[in-house]
Each structure stands twice: as structure tokens, then as C-alpha cells.
Amino acid sequence: MEQNACCSRREHDLQRRVRAFAEERDWGQFHTPKNLAMALxxxxxxxxxxxxxxxxxxxxxxxxxxxxxxxxxxxxxxxxIYLTRLADVLGIDLADAALSKLENSALRYPTDQVRGSAAKR
Amino acid sequence: MEQNACCSRREHDLQRRVRAFAEERDWGQFHTPKNLAMALxxxxxxxxxxxxxxxxxxxxxxxxxxxxxxxxxxxxxxxxIYLTRLADVLGIDLADAALSKLENSALRYPTDQVRGSAAKR
Amino acid sequence: MEQNACCSRREHDLQRRVRAFAEERDWGQFHTPKNLAMALxxxxxxxxxxxxxxxxxxxxxxxxxxxxxxxxxxxxxxxxIYLTRLADVLGIDLADAALSKLENSALRYPTDQVRGSAAKR
Amino acid sequence: MEQNACCSRREHDLQRRVRAFAEERDWGQFHTPKNLAMALxxxxxxxxxxxxxxxxxxxxxxxxxxxxxxxxxxxxxxxxIYLTRLADVLGIDLADAALSKLENSALRYPTDQVRGSAAKR
Incomplete structure (x- = not known):
């Protein structure tokens, strides 16, 4: 009921632990999106x-x-770890972002037109 | 109780949907770990x-x-998407792999020794 | 005779042209080593x-x-282009850096010990 | 006079040495463009x-x-080293490829329109 709307418990747990790991070491100062994208x-x-x-x-x-x-x-x-941390500092829900992109790709790559072909669109 | 041992429902859902996306397009043939690592x-x-x-x-x-x-x-x-797919074809649970690595890093970077420093170990 | 000590004419020409390309567009402000490594x-x-x-x-x-x-x-x-530009802003000679590293690798991977094997050392 | 048409002596020397390094170790079998792009x-x-x-x-x-x-x-x-080796197995002249691309970019980014701006086109 108090469950964070954005995440399952396990996902939320990983995000929370990665954040704690960084904060305990005072690494928040290094964790800009730019730096985290590089680390990724x-x-x-x-x-x-x-x-x-x-x-x-x-x-x-x-x-x-x-x-x-x-x-x-x-x-x-x-x-x-770095993908979770980057999404956290940007306020992006990882699974949501992946599912949105998957729906978008489903439209760009209709099954009847691309079956068995790896050509980019 | 019936919960899949490896994953929360939401994580399992993403993994399942990414897999279905690939299978519907007969892209399994391209999805070797080597190729997926490149796509990632x-x-x-x-x-x-x-x-x-x-x-x-x-x-x-x-x-x-x-x-x-x-x-x-x-x-x-x-x-x-590609990280989920790569982990799926390798049989790796993403959150488990991240949590194991985080525990390992906690030992290598004790809070009292690394606070505020980004030096690598 | 006037030849730059560090480079053959053709290499020097590429470096010079990439630098001019950036300067004409006033892009030097963006070309820190950090940003250029990301662009690379x-x-x-x-x-x-x-x-x-x-x-x-x-x-x-x-x-x-x-x-x-x-x-x-x-x-x-x-x-x-970006490798040349990065080396230029760092004051590194590309071919020299490659040749030094190659000599170093020759010592780590003696031909009689590694022939036909891709194992890392 | 006998100078290879494609390269200055120094560039040719690096390409030749990297190739010899690979051949002496019988690593040509691993050096497909796909693998070299990954190594890069x-x-x-x-x-x-x-x-x-x-x-x-x-x-x-x-x-x-x-x-x-x-x-x-x-x-x-x-x-x-890996960029030189990749270009070598593909038969691409590195400096030529860079200069062609630079000319192309000069057309896409006219100095009077992009000065001081990092926006992509």
C-alpha cells in the first residue's frame, strides 16, 4: 500500500541500495548524469x-x-549498477523507459515486414 | 508465494516482453551474447x-x-532493453548480479577509507 | 627541414585541419579532453x-x-577525427603513443608463448 | 619515389608494425573487422x-x-593500435577517411551558422 508507485519492491531495493552505497561514500558530488554516462x-x-x-x-x-x-x-x-544510478539521478524509471521504447520499436518494426531480417530502420 | 523465484513480476514482465519482441521477428538467430553486447x-x-x-x-x-x-x-x-535481453540469453538475473557486485565493491571501498575520493582501487 | 619534429607532413596536416575546423566554429570551448573522450x-x-x-x-x-x-x-x-583532436589537445603524438604501447605489448605477449591464443595477460 | 601512394612513411610504418605484431602471434584469425571493432x-x-x-x-x-x-x-x-589494425584489414586509409569526413562536416556545419553552438545537425 505504501509501495512506491514506480517500482516493484526488488527494483526499488536495488535503486535504494545503490544510492546508499554512493551516499555513504560521499560520492554524490561525482554522480552527475554526464559522469555516470561515462562510467556506464x-x-x-x-x-x-x-x-x-x-x-x-x-x-x-x-x-x-x-x-x-x-x-x-x-x-x-x-x-x-551504473544504469540504475544514472536513471535514479535523472528521475527515470528504468522498466518504464524500456517498455515505452519497446512499444515504439514495435511500430517501427512490424513483424510481417522485418521477420528474419536485421536491417536497421 | 507463486512469485517466480528469480524476479519480481514487473522485471519478469519486461524480460518476457523483450523476448517475445525478438521471437516474433525471428531475431533469436542474431541474438548471441556477442552480438547483444555490441548492440548494448x-x-x-x-x-x-x-x-x-x-x-x-x-x-x-x-x-x-x-x-x-x-x-x-x-x-x-x-x-x-539490450541489457535485459543479454542477461536473459545468458541466464543471468540482472538485479542479483548488481547486488552481488555491490557487496563486492563495499568490501573494496570501505566507507571510512574512500569517503569523498573518486580514486580507483 | 622545417618539418615538425613530431609528425610526418600528412599527419601534421590532418591534425592542423581538424584544429582549424574546431577553431573556425569557436568549438574550442567544448573540446576539453573529457568531452572529446565522450565524443570518441x-x-x-x-x-x-x-x-x-x-x-x-x-x-x-x-x-x-x-x-x-x-x-x-x-x-x-x-x-x-576525434582521436586526432583528443591527442592534439593533450599534446600526445598518436603514432608515438601507439608505437610505445606496441613495444610494451611485445614484452607482455612473447611470440613463442602466445602464438594462436587470444588469452589476455 | 617508391613511397606507398597511400601513406606517409611514418603512418605506413605503424600500420606495418601492427600487422607484423599480429602475424607473428598468429592472431590474424581473430582479427575480423567485427572483433577489431569490439576491441576498439x-x-x-x-x-x-x-x-x-x-x-x-x-x-x-x-x-x-x-x-x-x-x-x-x-x-x-x-x-x-586497434583503429590502425581495423583500417588495415578493411583496406581503408585512416587519414583519407578522416579528411573526407571533415570536408563533409564542413558542409553540414557552415562556420557562419554554427559558431559557438554545439547543437547537432
Whole structure:
């Protein structure tokens, strides 16, 4: 009933914990949207480096290797942390923004016209 | 009680919808982790471009400009879509991965040692 | 004889022209290293988007498609422009920095130990 | 006189050395344009991480700090290495591609219309 309108409890919990993590360290001063977008890009760079020399087929099996799989999970965690923090400081609800964009993309890419094709529109 | 162990309903809903979006278009064939990591990097590139010429102060006000704010929200939506899809094909729970990493970072950056400093460890 | 010590004429010419392009538009105020690193990342995002849905084999043939090949060449041009500008404002010689790093990598990756393996060190 | 038509000696030398570095390690098999674009994005991610928590003013002074400045120079070297290698496997001349794009941008951004403004076109 008191549930924040914007988020499920689990999402709200992640957002709240990331915010607390930053505030406890007095890092709010560094967390402008500009800086957080850079930090997000840096983490995505580390994630992409995990896949750069793998064939597409090897990339599909990456989680079965405990070491590489653990690194991939950690990098995805880092990306999600900065994305959550960036959305928080901008006042954007992540899942809402994703669902809006998905509806928009559904109109641009009608299933009967794009099936099996990766061409951009 | 019946709640999916891994996700809140809202998170599960986003994951399910992104998956359906891809399957309806027969795009599963393109959605290897390698390709999705690239798509994620491409979307983060578009997001960072929104902030590149802004001062940190201007970036903090970006949502008050309806046009720029709308573009930022759309780009964040795109990033979240690809991150959700990548985590889905890898079998990774996004919030879990973020929370694990946050705990790990809490150990590496003790509050009493790093307060107010952005130095990397 | 008058040749700038740091650069061949052609490299110097590119650097000089990129600088003039920025100065004629009074864009020096935006061209801090921080902003230029972001612009570089944005352009690399556009470049990577050209390859994201291609198989490795298709990516090797991309220049034989005039349309996709033209886009790739233009994106590589954009990346080189911002890299040149970033190096210029930092006072770094691009080719020197690359050659130093290559020598360093030669020590970390001895040919007899890494042949045919993509493992990181 | 025998000079390669496409490049100055110094540029040709860098391209040749990067190619030799890869061939001596039998890494040509990994160096598809797709993979090299990913490696380039990974290196740009490391470069951007050097600037993420700096103010624009601090970023302009980064080379006066020997440690941070050394890291920035090394990351720029890495970016240039992968950009050179990517251009080489695609048969693209880096400086030519940059100059073509610069001419194109000069038409899109006439000096008398864009002076002092960072708005995108």
C-alpha cells in the first residue's frame, strides 16, 4: 500500500541500495548524469572485452566456463549498477523507459515486414 | 508465494516482453551474447552522445528540457532493453548480479577509507 | 627541414585541419579532453553498430557492399577525427603513443608463448 | 619515389608494425573487422574511464600528472593500435577517411551558422 508507485519492491531495493552505497561514500558530488554516462560506457567496454575474441558460438557457451562466466556476470552487474544510478539521478524509471521504447520499436518494426531480417530502420 | 523465484513480476514482465519482441521477428538467430553486447555498446554510445557537449551542471538539468530529456529517456530505454535481453540469453538475473557486485565493491571501498575520493582501487 | 619534429607532413596536416575546423566554429570551448573522450566513444558506438548483426565472415566482406562500406569508412573517419583532436589537445603524438604501447605489448605477449591464443595477460 | 601512394612513411610504418605484431602471434584469425571493432570499443572504454570522475577543468590538466598522464597516453596508444589494425584489414586509409569526413562536416556545419553552438545537425 505504501509501495512506491514506480517500482516493484526488488527494483526499488536495488535503486535504494545503490544510492546508499554512493551516499555513504560521499560520492554524490561525482554522480552527475554526464559522469555516470561515462562510467556506464567504461563498464560496457569491460563487458564487450569479454566477448571480443570469441566466436558467436563460443559466446553462447560463455556461462558454462566458471571463470569467464563469473567475469561476465560481474561486468553485467557493474553495468546494471551504473544504469540504475544514472536513471535514479535523472528521475527515470528504468522498466518504464524500456517498455515505452519497446512499444515504439514495435511500430517501427512490424513483424510481417522485418521477420528474419536485421536491417536497421 | 507463486512469485517466480528469480524476479519480481514487473522485471519478469519486461524480460518476457523483450523476448517475445525478438521471437516474433525471428531475431533469436542474431541474438548471441556477442552480438547483444555490441548492440548494448552501440546504444550506450548514443546515450553518451547526449551528454558529450554539456557541462556537468547542464547534464544535471537535462530532464527539464522536454526534447533532450525525451531523447535521454529513450536512449536509457534502449540500453535497458539490450541489457535485459543479454542477461536473459545468458541466464543471468540482472538485479542479483548488481547486488552481488555491490557487496563486492563495499568490501573494496570501505566507507571510512574512500569517503569523498573518486580514486580507483 | 622545417618539418615538425613530431609528425610526418600528412599527419601534421590532418591534425592542423581538424584544429582549424574546431577553431573556425569557436568549438574550442567544448573540446576539453573529457568531452572529446565522450565524443570518441559516441563515434565508436556508431561504428560498432555497423557490425553488430554481421557474422565475422560478413564483417570481413563489408567493404564490398558500397552502401555499408561507405558508412563504415565514414564512421572510421569520425573516430580518427576525434582521436586526432583528443591527442592534439593533450599534446600526445598518436603514432608515438601507439608505437610505445606496441613495444610494451611485445614484452607482455612473447611470440613463442602466445602464438594462436587470444588469452589476455 | 617508391613511397606507398597511400601513406606517409611514418603512418605506413605503424600500420606495418601492427600487422607484423599480429602475424607473428598468429592472431590474424581473430582479427575480423567485427572483433577489431569490439576491441576498439573496449580500449575506448578504458580511455573514458580515465576521465569519468574528473571535472572538465581537471581533464584539461591530466597530462601534468605523470601517473594519470602516462595511463592516458597508453590508452590512446591502444585505441590507435586497434583503429590502425581495423583500417588495415578493411583496406581503408585512416587519414583519407578522416579528411573526407571533415570536408563533409564542413558542409553540414557552415562556420557562419554554427559558431559557438554545439547543437547537432
Amino acid at each position: 560506457a567504461g563498464e560496457v567496454g569491460e563487458l564487450i572485452a569479454e566477448f571480443q575474441w570469441l566466436t558467436p558460438e563460443q559466446s553462447a557457451e560463455v556461462m558454462s566456463d566458471p571463470e569467464a562466466g563469473g567475469r561476465v556476470r560481474a561486468e553485467i552487474g557493474d553495468v546494471m | 555498446a552501440g546504444e550506450v554510445g548514443e546515450l553518451i552522445a547526449e551528454f558529450q557537449w554539456l557541462t556537468p551542471e547542464q547534464s544535471a538539468e537535462v530532464m527539464s528540457d522536454p526534447e533532450a530529456g525525451g531523447r535521454v529517456r529513450a536512449e536509457i530505454g534502449d540500453v535497458m | 566513444a559516441g563515434e565508436v558506438g556508431e561504428l560498432i553498430a555497423e557490425f553488430q548483426w554481421l557474422t565475422p565472415e560478413q564483417s570481413a566482406e563489408v567493404m564490398s557492399d558500397p552502401e555499408a562500406g561507405g558508412r563504415v569508412r565514414a564512421e572510421i573517419g569520425d573516430v580518427m | 570499443a573496449g580500449e575506448v572504454g578504458e580511455l573514458i574511464a580515465e576521465f569519468q570522475w574528473l571535472t572538465p577543468e581537471q581533464s584539461a590538466e591530466v597530462m601534468s600528472d605523470p601517473e594519470a598522464g602516462g595511463r592516458v597516453r597508453a590508452e590512446i596508444g591502444d585505441v590507435m
